[in-house]
Amino acid sequence: MREDKNRNRIKELIHRQGMPPVPAAPPLVTEVRTDGGMILRKPPKKRRFSIGPVLVEWTYGVPLDQIEAFNKFLEKNEEFIAACCQELMEGVTYRGTFLTAGFGDVRYKTFWSYASPEAMGEWSEALKKRSKFITIMTQLRSYWTRDPGRSEMLYQEAAQVTDLAENAESKPFLQLTLAASKVKPR
Amino acid sequence: MRSYLENPVKITLSITKSCNQACKLCYCDCSAEPSSEELSTAELLRLIDYLVENGFMQVYIEGGEPLHRPDMMDVLRYCGRKLMTLLRTNGNLIDGPRARELKAIGVGRVLVDLMGARPQTHDEHAGIAGSFARACGAVAALVEAGVPTDVLTILNRRNVDEMQALLELAHRIGAERVGILRLYPLGRAKRCWPEVALSLDEQMRAIRALDPPDGLGLMQSWHPRDHNCCWQSATVDAFGNSIGCVYLREYVNYGNIRATPFLDTWHKDPLYRRLRSGEVERSCPDCSASQGTDGGCRSTAYAFHGRWDAPDPFCSQTNDGVDLRVLPERLLEKSGKRPRSPVA
Amino acid sequence: MEVCIVFTPDNPNLFTLNSTAWLVFDLCDGRSWKRLQKAYYDAVEPLRSPEEARDELMGVVSDLERKGIIERNPVVRTLRPRPGARGRKTGVASNEGR
Numbered sequence: 001m002r003e004d005k006n007r008n009r010i011k012e013l014i015h016r017q018g019m020p021p022v023p024a025a026p027p028l029v030t031e032v033r034t035d036g037g038m039i040l041r042k043p044p045k046k047r048r049f050s051i052g053p054v055l056v057e058w059t060y061g062v063p064l065d066q067i068e069a070f071n072k073f074l075e076k077n078e079e080f081i082a083a084c085c086q087e088l089m090e091g092v093t094y095r096g097t098f099l100t101a102g103f104g105d106v107r108y109k110t111f112w113s114y115a116s117p118e119a120m121g122e123w124s125e126a127l128k129k130r131s132k133f134i135t136i137m138t139q140l141r142s143y144w145t146r147d148p149g150r151s152e153m154l155y156q157e158a159a160q161v162t163d164l165a166e167n168a169e170s171k172p173f174l175q176l177t178l179a180a181s182k183v184k185p186r
Numbered sequence: 187m188r189s190y191l192e193n194p195v196k197i198t199l200s201i202t203k204s205c206n207q208a209c210k211l212c213y214c215d216c217s218a219e220p221s222s223e224e225l226s227t228a229e230l231l232r233l234i235d236y237l238v239e240n241g242f243m244q245v246y247i248e249g250g251e252p253l254h255r256p257d258m259m260d261v262l263r264y265c266g267r268k269l270m271t272l273l274r275t276n277g278n279l280i281d282g283p284r285a286r287e288l289k290a291i292g293v294g295r296v297l298v299d300l301m302g303a304r305p306q307t308h309d310e311h312a313g314i315a316g317s318f319a320r321a322c323g324a325v326a327a328l329v330e331a332g333v334p335t336d337v338l339t340i341l342n343r344r345n346v347d348e349m350q351a352l353l354e355l356a357h358r359i360g361a362e363r364v365g366i367l368r369l370y371p372l373g374r375a376k377r378c379w380p381e382v383a384l385s386l387d388e389q390m391r392a393i394r395a396l397d398p399p400d401g402l403g404l405m406q407s408w409h410p411r412d413h414n415c416c417w418q419s420a421t422v423d424a425f426g427n428s429i430g431c432v433y434l435r436e437y438v439n440y441g442n443i444r445a446t447p448f449l450d451t452w453h454k455d456p457l458y459r460r461l462r463s464g465e466v467e468r469s470c471p472d473c474s475a476s477q478g479t480d481g482g483c484r485s486t487a488y489a490f491h492g493r494w495d496a497p498d499p500f501c502s503q504t505n506d507g508v509d510l511r512v513l514p515e516r517l518l519e520k521s522g523k524r525p526r527s528p529v530a
Numbered sequence: 531m532e533v534c535i536v537f538t539p540d541n542p543n544l545f546t547l548n549s550t551a552w553l554v555f556d557l558c559d560g561r562s563w564k565r566l567q568k569a570y571y572d573a574v575e576p577l578r579s580p581e582e583a584r585d586e587l588m589g590v591v592s593d594l595e596r597k598g599i600i601e602r603n604p605v606v607r608t609l610r611p612r613p614g615a616r617g618r619k620t621g622v623a624s625n626e627g628r
Binding site: 006007009010011013014017019020021022023024025026027028030038 | 532535536543544545546547548549550551552553554556557573574577578586587589590593594597599619
């Protein structure tokens with residue numbers, strides 16, 4: 001039974017990887033250059049299908065008489081925004097601006113993906129410098145600020161948070177929330 | 187980028203503070219006679235059983251000079267077929283028959299210290315004449331016996347001009363790899379630091395100038411290969427103290443295995459967990475990318491900055507102007523080491 | 531993510547087995563080649579064809595044998611771990627993003 005459990009665990013590991021890797025059994029080398037360090041392979045940083053562990057979404061409306069101008073602004077500047085994100089920041093990717101139309105209301109969503117929560121801090125250095133990038137970013141953001149119904153949401157890959165208690169270690173309010181969820185109603 | 191092991195895979199046993207040499211840079215400050223407080227043979231064999239039962243796969247034995255312990259061959263014989271066994275030695279107690287014996291009992295790799303490419307340099311360091319010849323003889327004997335063998339050296343002012351010659355020598359006598367280790371401010375090295383320490387520029391020049399012969403592996407941890415290996419490090423010293431890494435010996439004590447099972451120290455000691463978490467203030471992106479860890483060596487970061495999450499000044503990208511030839515005053519004062527756990 | 535680390539005392543070495551190599555090591559429990567082939571294919575289909583799975587299996591079995599991790603019994607045509615070889619799973623994970 002214990003053998004079956006172990007075997008099932010290995011099969012589950014293969015399943016979780018998606019495409020089964022070609023079987024390999026390389027030597028495990030220890031290098032001695034400070035303490036003896038084994039060269040153990042690290043798993044890939046990013047899950048293959050994912051557009052990023054962290055996503056930020058801007059949602060905003062643009063008045064009908066400004067839509068054509070805004071879309072032309074995007075056509076002119078999106079490649080540049082994307083290239084600047086790649087060159088000036090580590091782990092920040094512009095994912096595009098999309099429009100959605102329904103019931104007479106045109107709304108936009110702009111997406112940014114981050115390789116880690118820490119990558120969101122990359123903006124602070126990039127935004128310190130006066131540059132064409134900042135000018136264009138300011139213009140893009142101004143469409144968002146002008147809509148009183150605007151919103152900004154942050155999404156985190158759910159599969160990265162399999163242990164809520166561990167995730168809450170540095171987040172007091174999340175700890176409070178988890179404790180509150182255990183309180184039975186009177 | 188952080189990575190962690192749920193349970194350790196390997197362990198270093200800094201198995202004795204005794205030695206048959208009187209090395210000028212000895213981190214352990216070894217003596218000729220072993221202390222009676224060192225782990226006994228029975229305790230070591232029980233520890234090996236514990237390691238095997240708890241899934242350890244490799245043991246790296248160093249000292250002092252491990253073979254200076256009268257029971258060392260018995261210990262090696264006991265663990266040779268149970269764990270991948272690596273032995274670090276000054277080589278002076280290894281001749282042909284002993285090399286063949288080490289092969290027969292299943293020692294997986296031996297690492298021999300050579301502190302220079304010239305007999306004068308090495309013998310001056312070792313404090314005894316003839317050490318160099320015996321160490322080279324040991325390498326040759328081990329290779330002849332079929333034991334994979336490496337050479338280790340500690341880069342310092344007295345041997346910096348001999349590094350290339352050392353690589354060539356090691357290759358000639360059959361070593362597979364040479365490990366060039368940084369100088370740590372510990373033990374006797376700390377006390378003669380101004381005479382032996384190199385500036386970071388001098389170290390980087392020496393490393394960059396190296397041209398290993400074809401077929402010789404080179405192990406070194408300067409930029410961009412500065413590795414924060416705390417995440418996988420487990421060490422027990424000669425007295426049974428769990429200390430994470432031999433280079434933390436003067437700074438930490440996570441508990442004594444005579445009173446606390448080793449894995450309890452791994453899982454429960456807050457500082458041990460913190461160092462293994464890899465959280466640092468800053469990291470060199472090149473070293474992070476090549477090594478998969480952040481921040482570089484914690485021992486030298488702590489030694490020079492006094493903070494566990496400081497950047498490693500041995501990386502040229504995170505040196506921050508620290509002169510590695512000058513030790514902070516606090517390091518030269520009485521060690522701030524936590525008291526050892528009481529032994530049952 | 532877990533890997534399997536194997537120690538081979540006869541020729542002292544350590545090896546890391548990825549998930550599929552690990553499964554093969556685990557499946558070499560004295561079974562026949564035919565049963566091994568079926569079990570391996572069952573684990574990797576439909577992302578491998580039967581022929582791909584067979585070729586892959588032949589490759590890794592030869593590799594594990596050469597490294598002293600498993601051995602064949604040519605008389606009864608079964609495969610099993612080489613005596614003394616032992617493996618353990620090792621959790622190695624990146625908590626980037628937490």
